[in-house]
Amino acid sequence: MNDLIPPYENVLARIAAAAGRAGRDPADITLVAVTKTHGPEVVRDAIDAGMTLFGENKVQEAAWKIPLCPSSAHWHLIGHLQTNKARHAVRLFEAIHSVDSQRLLDTLEAAARQAGTRPEILLEVNVSGEPSKYGLAPEAVPPLLDHLLATTTALTLTGLMTMAPFDPDPEHARPHFARLRELRDALSARFGLSLPNLSMGMTGDFEVAIEEGATHVRIGTALFGTRPKLTLAAR
Numbered sequence: 001m002n003d004l005i006p007p008y009e010n011v012l013a014r015i016a017a018a019a020g021r022a023g024r025d026p027a028d029i030t031l032v033a034v035t036k037t038h039g040p041e042v043v044r045d046a047i048d049a050g051m052t053l054f055g056e057n058k059v060q061e062a063a064w065k066i067p068l069c070p071s072s073a074h075w076h077l078i079g080h081l082q083t084n085k086a087r088h089a090v091r092l093f094e095a096i097h098s099v100d101s102q103r104l105l106d107t108l109e110a111a112a113r114q115a116g117t118r119p120e121i122l123l124e125v126n127v128s129g130e131p132s133k134y135g136l137a138p139e140a141v142p143p144l145l146d147h148l149l150a151t152t153t154a155l156t157l158t159g160l161m162t163m164a165p166f167d168p169d170p171e172h173a174r175p176h177f178a179r180l181r182e183l184r185d186a187l188s189a190r191f192g193l194s195l196p197n198l199s200m201g202m203t204g205d206f207e208v209a210i211e212e213g214a215t216h217v218r219i220g221t222a223l224f225g226t227r228p229k230l231t232l233a234a235r
């Protein structure tokens with residue numbers, strides 16, 4: 001008996017229910033199963049349970065883990081990316097959700113050209129303005145889009161990503177998710193771009209995110225349980 005089947009089915013049912021409440025097709029919502037801190041054996045069980053797409057937040061951990069996992073797995077980077085890891089990131093990941101500066105964008109573009117890969121990217125936006133969060137200020141996105149449209153050929157921009165401030169009440173996340181959707185709609189109109197993807201929602205708030213238009217929910221704890229706390233030495 002695969003222990004991951006019940007939580008996976010539970011998460012799928014919650015995704016479908018949230019989509020139903022919003023009049024959306026559940027097939028338009030992609031589950032990114034977040035396996036950070038978990039080993040390749042967990043990924044193998046997750047694949048057996050039916051999961052196909054996995055999210056990692058650290059390049060170094062992913063570089064170790066991914067080669068030990070079945071090659072049928074698809075991988076997205078969801079965590080902050082330092083420019084000095086861009087070379088690895090464009091080889092390991094099909095999509096990078098956390099592009100948050102022109103310097104990182106330029107480095108990824110050069111790295112993808114050199115590697116001959118064509119990763120999708122999403123721009124991470126700090127819609128809440130919380131100082132501890134990564135992400136572009138909303139007003140910094142249009143100039144970055146101008147630059148992106150003029151310079152990138154290897155990278156494909158597909159949408160926006162955000163993280164809501166930590167809050168036990170998911171309803172408090174709703175205005176931040178709505179704001180990301182509104183920003184996406186405004187940018188699509190202004191730049192004539194299709195930006196289909198909204199990566200928003202985690203274990204604590206994914207249902208609200210789906211009601212507000214999320215296409216990618218990044219879920220770890222609800223699938224794999226509480227993560228082991230990493231000691232400083234293991235980072």
Ligand SMILES: *Cc1c(COP(=O)(O)O)cnc(C)c1O
Nearest residue numbers: 034057078202203218219220221
């Ligand atoms: C860890 C992480 C998640 C998943 O968080 P859970 O609360 O365990 O579902 C989602 N997004 C990002 C960027 C993360 O780092």
